[in-house]
Amino acid sequence: MRYRWFAKEEERVDAFGVPVSRAEYDEALHPKPRSYARGEVLAIVLAIVILCYEWVNDDAPLIFVCVSFLVYELQPIVLKVYGPRGQVICNVIKGFSLATFIGALAWTFL
Numbered sequence: 001m002r003y004r005w006f007a008k009e010e011e012r013v014d015a016f017g018v019p020v021s022r023a024e025y026d027e028a029l030h031p032k033p034r035s036y037a038r039g040e041v042l043a044i045v046l047a048i049v050i051l052c053y054e055w056v057n058d059d060a061p062l063i064f065v066c067v068s069f070l071v072y073e074l075q076p077i078v079l080k081v082y083g084p085r086g087q088v089i090c091n092v093i094k095g096f097s098l099a100t101f102i103g104a105l106a107w108t109f110l
Helices: 023-029 038-057 060-072 075-109
Strands: none
């Protein structure tokens, strides 16, 4: 819930008189673990199936699109393995995945 307020009156507004919600405070205490949703799992399985099909048909640009998506979806696993230090690796994964995807699109149209 995002509409909880502080119990004390003086904490209801900040230094500028803007109302402050307690939700940010509570969410900082209990961060949600990042995991895969059902749609993401289905997309990963579909990407693996397409990757196997295109591997047999030897369609390299689409293979790179699937690989870039699967590499992008490694982020929650990296965060669980490396903890807070894994954020740097996640940024590298995002950059690599984006570069691979753009390269595959360029390769397709050349």
